[in-house]
Amino acid sequence: MTVACDVSKLSDLQNLVDKTLEAFGRIDGLVNNAGVNFVQPFLQTGEREWDHIMDVDLKGSFFLTQYCARQMVHQEPKGGSIVQIASVHTLASLPGAGPYDAAKRGMIGYSKAVAVELAKDNVRVNVLSPGLCATEIWKDIVAAAPSEAECLKFWNANIPSERLIAPDEIAQACIFLLSDMSSAITGANLLADCGMTSQLISKEPYVAKGGTVKSSMKSMKTGNRLTRTATRADYE
Incomplete structure (x- = not known):
């Protein structure tokens, strides 16, 4: 079943829930996956950009969670x-991502609150935080680089597993969190990032540019900056 929905409009969200109930009679699971992003310097970010991200990424997910949870706590057997x-x-940032970061961290905040509130009704709420995935967003990142190979080399230096995440891997994590295999897990933020947020600094100084750990530590002692935001200049 497919239902067209603008997640920034509450009437569309309610229609989505109504159509689902008409077709299946109950709601056992929800994956809030709608989202938008842009990269813009903080000092140039306007109200329009802020509101757009908040409407889709935060407000949309909050109210769809609410509408589905209302059904979950009243159906028999209750739960979901x-x-x-x-x-x-949700754990780290890049320059120009302020509104996106605020929305995603807000998602964690309300999800923990809802998880605590609805635990007595057998409703579990968890957050899944992916790293760099091979999706349309990756195509946009590649478009800013001289080549996909150079882009991969740069980003792999920041990812311990040195690879992109396949969408199917995120889907499998969703299945785990939706299923009874995770019945004791609620209010959690599960990272699926190939180790990205566990790595202190980029491997780029001694891998991508052929240096050594010793030379990189010397560079650190002299105050040189080792990690940067990926821009076209970084690839040149």
Whole structure:
């Protein structure tokens, strides 16, 4: 079943829930995966950009969670599992991502509150935070680089597993959180990032540019900066 929905409009969200109930009679699981992003310097970010991200990423997920949870706590047997798709931006950031970071971290905040509130009704709420995935967003990142190979080399230096995440891997994590295999897990933020947020600094100084750990530590002692935001200049 497919239902067209603008998640920034509450009437569309309610229609989505109504159509689902008409077709299936109950709601056992929800994956909030709708999201938008842009990169813009903080000092140039306007109200329009802020509102757009908040409407889709935060307000949309909040109210769809609410509408589905209302059904979950009243159906028999009561209960269900809700998964919020956030991002590694819930733990770390990049310049120009302020509104996106605020929305994704807000998602964690309300999800923990809802998880605590609805636990007595057998409703679990968890957050899944992916790293860099091979999706349309990756195509946009590649478009800013001289080549996909150079882009991969740069980003792999920041990812311990040195690879992109396949969408199917995120889907499998969602299935786990939706299923009874995770029956004791609620209010959690599960990272699926190939180790990205566990790595202190980029491997780029001694891998991508052919240096050594010794030379990189010397560079650190002299005050040189080792990690940077990926821009076209970084690839040149």
